Amino acid sequence: MSVEKIKDVYLYPMAPAENNASIIKSTAKRLGFDFCGIAKAGFLEEEAPRLEDWLNRNYNGEMGYLSNHFDKRLDPTKLVEGAKTVVSLVYNYYPSNELPAEKSDIKLAKYAYGEDYHFVIRDKLNEFLEILREEIGEIDGRGFVDSAPVMERQWAQKAGLGWLGKNSLLLNREMGSFFFLSELIIDLEVAPDTPLAKDYCGTCTACIDACPTDAIVDNGVIDASRCISYLTIELKEAIPNEFKGKMENWVFGCDICQDVCPWNRFSKPHQEPRFQPNDELKELSKSDWQEITEETFGKVFKKSAVKRTKLAGLKRNVDFLTSN
Incomplete structure (x- = not known):
């Protein structure tokens, strides 16, 4: 390896894997990602028995797709041929302004107000x-x-971006949990980051105590079939009557376990214009929600994640709340 001497300081060329990591992280910052972590692609050995147990307990509810592609779910090299690296990325969605729920008292998860x-x-x-x-x-x-x-x-945890909280979400000490995770799985050798080994939740049980449907059954284990997000989005049948009076006006998703998390006091407003609520959504009153038509639904939620429920699903959720 060549060495260049400049003013008595020896500068060693950066190894290819380290140089690749530097390029990836600078690119992530340029594209607006808040954090970028890198891990070596391979089999998630410790997760295999946890995932199997979770599925055997039917905590996935009607989300049968979560039991599909078991091997690929645990090993990205089976998902992307020749994969060597998983690049994990964090993108903030914490809102900068008061959300429209203040007007109607109908709540969407914070991530669903924009595009x-x-x-x-x-x-x-x-x-x-x-x-x-x-x-x-x-x-x-x-x-x-x-x-x-x-x-x-x-x-993301393996890439050093945070730890898994008691609500099963990734928590980051600098920005809490109101962010999206995404990945690049690539066939490039990249210097990996060090996993975050410590759990900074400690003895806190705020998320467990606040969940109105008792969906958090153990430290980091969620019975998804009891989660308000599942009930309002993934569940296609009628919402079970046992959840009457427990939905707290959520009609698409839920933020309760995040809102009470002490680490989210570090959340900062996002800088993504495409995540801003549209004007039509801001103007919906409670009666507008109750009487929403196909035309209004199509106009208000044209580019929104709320379209996943379709109009029938959204009306079911609103009706379930208003019939309490």
Whole structure:
């Protein structure tokens, strides 16, 4: 290895894997990602028995797809041929302004007020890969944003971006948990980061105590079939009567376990224009929600993640609340 001596300081050329890591992290920052962590792709051995047990307990409810592609879910090298590296990315969505729920008392999860994050982040991941190919050379890989069997929280922890809280979400000491996770799985050798080994939740049980449907059954273990997010989005049948009076006006998703988390006092407003609520959504009153039509639904939620429920699902959720 050549060494260049400048003013008695020896400068060693950066190894290729380290140079790749530097390029990836600078690109992430340029594209607006708040944090970027890197892990070596491989089998998540410790997660296999946990995932199997969780599925055996039917905590996935009607989300049968979570039992599909078991091997791929645990090993990204089976998902992307030749994969060597998982790049985990954090993108903030904490709102900068008062949310429209103050007017109608009907609540959406904070991430759902703006444009669907799948579109916003997928655009960035595509651009990310293009930049890497320009700066490094031919790279094979794919970008993922909650759209494939990738254990994103586990990979983010392995990449040093945070730890898994009692509510099962990834927590970051600098910004809490109001962020999206996404990944680049690529066939490039990149110097990995050190996993965060410490759990900074300590003895805090705020999220467990606050959950109105008792969905957090153990430290980091969620019975998804009892989670308000599942009940309002994933569940296609009628919401069980046992949850009457426990939904706290959530009609799409839920933020309760995040709102009470002490680490979210460090949340800062996002800088993404596409996440701002549209004007039509801001003007919906409670009666507008109760009487929402196909035309209004299509106009207000044209680019929103709320479209996942379709009009029938949203009306079911609103009716369930108002019939309490």
